[in-house]
Amino acid sequence: MATTATIETGKNRWGGGTAPMNASYGKLMMWFFLLSDAFSFSALLITYGLIRYAHPAYAGSVEDFQFSTEYWPIPEKVFEAVPFLHGVEAPLVFVGIMTFILILSSVTMVLAVEAGHRMDRKNVIKWMLWTIIGGLAFLGCQAWEWSHFIHGTAEGLQVGGETIFGANLKVNQYGPPLFASLFFFITGFHGFHVFSGVVINFIIFFNVVVGTYDKRGHYEMVEKSGLYWHFVDLVWVFVFTLFYLI
Amino acid sequence: MSSHEETHHTHVIPEDKEKTKKIWRVAGILGFVTIIEFIFAFTMPRGILLVAIFLGLTVVKAFYIVAEFMHLKHEQKTLIWSIIGPIVLIVWLVIALMVEGSAIFSLRY
Incomplete structure (x- = not known):
């Protein structure tokens, strides 16, 4: 490092022999991967917007809202169940808890990266472990959410003399068929990202514990997996707004 | 080693x-x-x-x-703009598909 001359003039920066963006190859490629992943998620979320826009909206007041396959549901009327509180209407409470879990696990990840900069192995281990626990907690919440969404409410919905409970890819009690399809696809795609994030974090955590990065002399891998983990949190911020709030 | x-x-x-x-x-x-x-x-x-x-x-x-x-x-400015610049395409997609969505709606209903 000491032999590397710092190049001040922009002219020589792209001439080779130096990292022109002051970021290592691996970190740069993680950024560009995340950019492409951002396009994937944008396409999915914008498709949600397109399909929702192409369906009639519910016109009445929020209090009188009833499920129907004729119009798009109000999300806070769909997502109002909380584990252990059967029959209690608590709109958006559970998804709010999930949001805070993911934000907190993002914070612990930044703290792990910060500890890594200081070569503080003990604290990297501590914060990485909290991050993994947060990720697993989020996945558990999502599993419950899916299970509730699939099984539905006790009343169900009458469609053409038949009662529908919950949701599948063909029909659902909450609204038009595409509503459930988009729910499964978008939260599923995000959930799979969380899952792979937890796996990656665990591999990095293992390497930290056995001292791989102390031998290497830097903790940049923690930084890279951190970028991915924050991105997962970033996507959830958008899913939360577009799917649950609006 | x-x-x-x-x-x-x-x-x-x-x-x-x-x-x-x-x-x-x-x-x-x-x-x-x-x-x-x-x-x-x-x-x-x-x-x-x-x-x-x-x-x-x-x-x-x-x-x-x-x-x-x-x-x-x-980070360095070049890196910032390499990441933020392409986001313009997403803005374009939002506008394009919202117009498309309302066209589908008026066609169906």
């Missing part, structure tokens, strides 16, 4: 309290914005204004995550 046993006494740099404080402050902002979204969700009538507020607050949260947590704000 050298043959002799590597005994690394890695020098741990002491924690900078200011830095940690800043991280928790950003976390506080994210939590605070989320709580505001909840309050708005249950006190304001549903409509264009509420949707606009939600989208605005989402962009605020996204800014703090990308700029501070992902550290992009403190």
Whole structure:
């Protein structure tokens, strides 16, 4: 490092022999991967917007809202169940808890990266472990959410003399068929990202514990997996707004 | 790898309290914005204004995550623009598909 001359003039920066963006190859490629992943998620979320826009909206007041396959549901009327509180209407409470879990696990990840900069192995281990626990907690919440969404409410919905409970890819009690399809696809795609994030974090955590990065002399891998983990949190911020709030 | 046993006494740099404080402050902002979204969700009538507020607050949260947590704000300008520039395409897609959506709606209903 000491032999590397710092190049001040922009002219020589792209001439080779130096990292022109002051970021290592691996970190740069993680950024560009995340950019492409951002396009994937944008396409999915914008498709949600397109399909929702192409369906009639519910016109009445929020209090009188009833499920129907004729119009798009109000999300806070769909997502109002909380584990252990059967029959209690608590709109958006559970998804709010999930949001805070993911934000907190993002914070612990930044703290792990910060500890890594200081070569503080003990604290990297501590914060990485909290991050993994947060990720697993989020996945558990999502599993419950899916299970509730699939099984539905006790009343169900009458469609053409038949009662529908919950949701599948063909029909659902909450609204038009595409509503459930988009729910499964978008939260599923995000959930799979969380899952792979937890796996990656665990591999990095293992390497930290056995001292791989102390031998290497830097903790940049923690930084890279951190970028991915924050991105997962970033996507959830958008899913939360577009799917649950609006 | 050298043959002799590597005994690394890695020098741990002491924690900078200011830095940690800043991280928790950003976390506080994210939590605070989320709580505001909840309050708005249950006190304001549903409509264009509420949707606009939600989208605005989402962009605020996204800014703090990308700029501070992902550290992009403190990177080199070329890197910042390499990441932010292509986002223009997403803006284009939003506009294009919203127009398309309303066209499908008027065709069907």
